[in-house]
Amino acid sequence: MLISTAYAQAAGGAGSSSELFATLFPLVLIFAVFYFLIIRPQSKKMKQQKAMIDAIRRGDKVITAGGIVGTVAKVQDGGEVQVDIAENVRITVIQSTIASVISKTEPADKSANDDKEKDKKSKD
Template sequence: MFITPAFAQTAGDAGVAGLATQIIPFALIFLIMWMLLIRPQQKKMKQHRAMVEGLRRGDQVITAGGLIGKVSKVKEDGEIEVEIAEGVKVRVVRSTVTSVLSKTEPATAD
């Protein structure tokens, strides 16, 4: 008489069902985090890597430090030489280039 129907019910098979109900929310949270944070960041890194690998002499670039200049030499060791003023050249690490303002056309073999 004093026992409510909720207390009177048996526990049943809560082992498998309880585990599934605990894992599903965590899986959904991970999926949402991957779709909103991880995947766009990976895509952005891939685009930046392709941009840095495609640098050529004559491209006008902006570095992470805010320097705007023209690429005068592309070196093999991960550096480029950027001319920021007439006769003023600085060595810059390739990965610090944030954007390319204007690209030069590749030389064609006629």
């Protein structure tokens, strides 16, 4: 006969731990690369963006996501910001649509406010 007899292969066991490691290692390595190159930097960037948006105050010069450049006139409750974009032109935008802050205003000096209050009291 020209055709040899085929025998069934014996059932394989669970395999050794080195085989299991060799099959799972590439998956773990891929996840680690994705985490350090994509997920982690993106979450840091999102945290910085949120902190920047939360720190917006009156007088800050901002750029909206639509490309409108203006100065913050008023920060309202509910996540809205009124922005002056030209003389006598004020628009209301959602605070989360602000893409970046060009220039920040200096916070009011607390000692200067205290001096003004003292002057008012001394005049009375």
